[in-house]
Amino acid sequence: MEETPTTETFHEEMLHSLPREKGWTDPYIYLFQHIWCRQPHIKAIISFQKHFQAKHDDIIIASLPKAGTTWLKALAFATAKRHRFIPSQNDHPLLNSNSHTLVPFFELTIYSDNNPNYVDPSTLPEPRIFGTHIPFPSLSNSIHNSNCKIIYICRNPFDTFISFWHFSNNMILSQSSQSLPTLTLEEAFERYSEGKHPFGPFWSNILGYWKASQDKPSKVLFLKYEELKADTKFELKRMAQFLDCPFTQEEESGGIIDSIIELCSFGKMKELEVNKSGKIPDRRIIENKHFFRKGEIGDWINYFSPEMTEKLSKVIEEKFDQSAWSHPEEEWxxxxxxxxxxxxxxxxxxxxxxxxxxxxxxxxxxxxxxxxxxxxxxxxxxxxxxxxxxxxxxxxxxxxxxxxxxxxxxxxxxxxxxxxxxxxxxxxxxxxxxxxxxxxxxxxxxxxxxxxxxxxxxxxxxxxxxxxxxxxxxxxxxxxxxxxxxxxxxxxxx
The missing domain is CATH 3.30.420.10 (Ribonuclease H-like superfamily/Ribonuclease H)
Incomplete structure (x- = not known):
């Protein structure tokens, strides 16, 4: 991790020295520690890196925005806390709170200047569960040096883009002082395919956690959204095993895994009153309903032109080929x-x-x-x-x-x-x-x-x-x- 200034030394002069591009929900995004960030994220990341002290039983849920984060947070919370909160009980926290409230983000919530309901992470009950979009290399040293667990979820970049485009425009429209126009599909696509989006480039974010999962499989679990959708029960059991809290035979036969899957299902969460009319208290401009659009696989095909499909496919092939076994040329x-x-x-x-x-x-x-x-x-x-x-x-x-x-x-x-x-x-x-x-x-x-x-x-x-x-x-x-x-x-x- 490159050396960074402290929150106290952060000022406008430093901001002006950073490369910048047009933003999605702000006038600009800035390149900081090789991450494209909104201005508030920079100070929050610095504060997080300086102050956060990881515990060995902490759980970190990591992802790009709109890659299945809301769902994975709910699954992780319900699984890790199942002995304290029975998944089938009528007053389970996930029935009354959005998963982003129960599993707060480091950079968007805990260390954000805009958080009116600050919670000291040291006071949270164990195991503590946090969320982040920050790439693996920029996580705090205490996370790297502890035995805490990281679960990363990766989603097809085509679907991730469409979901993030809708989400960004909803954020713009929900601001009372709307000073920015919504993004057209074409202009958002150009920025995304160049990696110029919050917490991007997407390929760096994905590759960082993928490589970490290969180097440190006991520390980083890499999940695929599509596989989690296809066989939720199998992936949930794998996640529990990774977290050192595997489901017992009695739990499985008693239906607790099925109860967690039902509790955290997209349809169930979307229809909860808290997710239809509530707002994230730490990020007041975002209504909970914007975290639940479709949750489908392959919806991108309804938006992409053939030219867009070809362009993003080439970007993916170029950026991810380095990590795949490639065929030599004929005669070699x-x-x-x-x-x-x-x-x-x-x-x-x-x-x-x-x-x-x-x-x-x-x-x-x-x-x-x-x-x-x-x-x-x-x-x-x-x-x-x-x-x-x-x-x-x-x-x-x-x-x-x-x-x-x-x-x-x-x-x-x-x-x-x-x-x-x-x-x-x-x-x-x-x-x-x-x-x-x-x-x-x-x-x-x-x-x-x-x-x-x-x-x-x-x-x-x-x-x-x-x-x-x-x-x-x-x-x-x-x-x-x-x-x-x-x-x-x-x-x-x-």
């Missing part, structure tokens, strides 16, 4: 490699990888027990073994991919004489100098998951290289998903 082979270490220091380590053709077909897998070494050496061993195996099978045009930024930089740069990995890097350079074409590429972890599988399946009984001419059964679904673009960030956002 792709070698994905990885190193695995029991811990981040010197422990039992292994390396492995997989070789596939331009159609994503499995050609060869390999794994090797390395004995005791550090994680960077394991990554470099994976690169070395991947190159050697590819050469031995006759490949002369390869793309070799790895998810270690440091190992990638070591291979591409000159290593100092005293560097502990000098001999390994030199051995890699000698293989690269052979008569063949090699592209060395860094990818995100989710684009390297099959290599991670092979790196982790080495036995510690032998130091021999083990080759697989057929993929292990447990790896077939990953290989198939990569080949078909299923289960990647691209798949969930397009």
């Amino acid at each position: 082979l792709k070698v994905n490699v990885d190193g695995a270490c029991k811990s981040g220091t010197t422990e039992r380590a292994s390396c492995g990888g997989v070789i596939r053709d331009h159609e994503g077909r499995f050609l060869l897998g390999f794994t090797k027990n390395l004995g005791y070494c550090d994680v960077i050496s394991a990554e470099l061993w994976g690169i070395k073994m991947g190159l050697e195996v590819a050469w031995e099978m006759g490949a002369r045009k390869i793309v070799i991919e790895m998810d270690s930024t440091y190992a990638h930089q070591l291979v591409l740069s000159r290593v100092q004489e005293l560097h502990p990995c000098l001999s390994l890097v030199n051995a890699i350079h000698q293989i690269l100098a052979r008569q063949w074409e090699v592209q060395i590429v860094h990818v995100l972890r989710e684009a390297n998951r099959v290599a991670d599988f092979f790196a982790s399946c080495a036995t510690h009984e032998s130091l021999d290289l083990v080759k697989f001419v057929q993929p292990p059964l447990d790896a077939t679904h990953l290989i198939s998903a990569d080949a078909n673009g299923i289960g990647t960030i691209r798949g969930l956002a397009s």
Whole structure:
């Protein structure tokens, strides 16, 4: 997180120094910490980062605006608080309060200057549940350093845009001193497709939490709105398990999961009096009814022109392709490699990888027990073994991919004489100098998951290289998903 001024030092001069663009519900939005923000959000984010102290049992509900936030907050509240508030009881808080009141936003409510009903977060009953639209890298240090849980919900950007466009115009129309015209679909679309919208760019927000969920699966749970709609019961059980409060067999057979789903259903919440006529007390210009429009999947098709569909599809493909396994060109082979270490220091380590053709077909897998070494050496061993195996099978045009930024930089740069990995890097350079074409590429972890599988399946009984001419059964679904673009960030956002 970049260093920021405190709330006390925030002033107009700083605001004027920030890049700005036309706003959605305000004259301008400003680029702050790589986030497009309304002016009030900037001060709130600074205050949140400085003052919020996370507790280990806190729950953070994160999302882009209009991505299913209202629904997920209700589900999380009902699940985490089910022993205090029985979901079937007639006086359940969700029957009398909007979920945004029960699960307040950091930047829009708790740390907002416009909050007339401030609640000290330290006084809230545990487990405390909060909401945020702030991207993962800009969360407070106390959240990053604690064992609190984060649940992120991602929705198809096409539907998210349409929902946010309607919501923004409703906000403009509900202001007593309406000084801005409502946004046309076309002008809102241009800003959205460029990532110039509150808490955008949308691709950065999504990718930040997606990558965190891959790196820290016990801390960040990444949900898809469409999957939550398709099988709410399954996803709710997964969420409860993640929160360390799994449903018991007695609860499930007693219907408590079904009660939570019914309590939090879109139709149920939309028809509640509090959500038909009430207002969020901390954000007085927003009527609760504006949080409930349709909640449908695919409604965007009723608004988008073919040109808009093509443009946003290209943006999504360009921005999210970096995190998906991509097919090499015809006549080229792709070698994905990885190193695995029991811990981040010197422990039992292994390396492995997989070789596939331009159609994503499995050609060869390999794994090797390395004995005791550090994680960077394991990554470099994976690169070395991947190159050697590819050469031995006759490949002369390869793309070799790895998810270690440091190992990638070591291979591409000159290593100092005293560097502990000098001999390994030199051995890699000698293989690269052979008569063949090699592209060395860094990818995100989710684009390297099959290599991670092979790196982790080495036995510690032998130091021999083990080759697989057929993929292990447990790896077939990953290989198939990569080949078909299923289960990647691209798949969930397009």
